[in-house]
């Protein structure tokens with residue numbers, strides 16, 4: 001499937017049927033006040049960091065996404081997909097997570113449900129800690145087919 005038709009398909013799916021998967025390595029490792037639990041990294045309500053996770057998470061929730069998972073690994077991301085049954089996934093991911101997680105999601109179609117549409121935004125700077133993403137591109141993909149104006153700034 002080429003990128004255009006994939007983005008077209010994503011545009012047809014309402015945000016309430018989409019989830020956003022974010023890699024925890026995007027957080028500022030020295031100053032992030034978030035805490036981990038079984039659902040991944042949980043952002044602190046008091047966080048004031050200028051952080052890509054905060055920006056993208058807030059935008060997705062503002063648009064009405066079904067959920068956002070900040071995953072420390074592909075396996076947790078796959079479990080989140082199994083729990084939430086989205087029709088579409090926007091995933092910000094590095095190569096390792098793509099292999100481990102996105103491949104696992106695609107295999108969910110074997111369990112009787114159609115596999116969700118997966119739109120991937122690769123990391124601009126990889127490396128497992130303090131990674132970076134092209135936020136503008138990520139916001140463009142997250143907002144495909146959505147009518148609300150995205151939230152662009154702020155710590156969370």
Ligand code: SF4
Nearest residue numbers: 032034043047051054
């Ligand atoms: S928004 Fe704040 S709490 Fe959430 S990942 Fe970024 S630095 Fe951590």
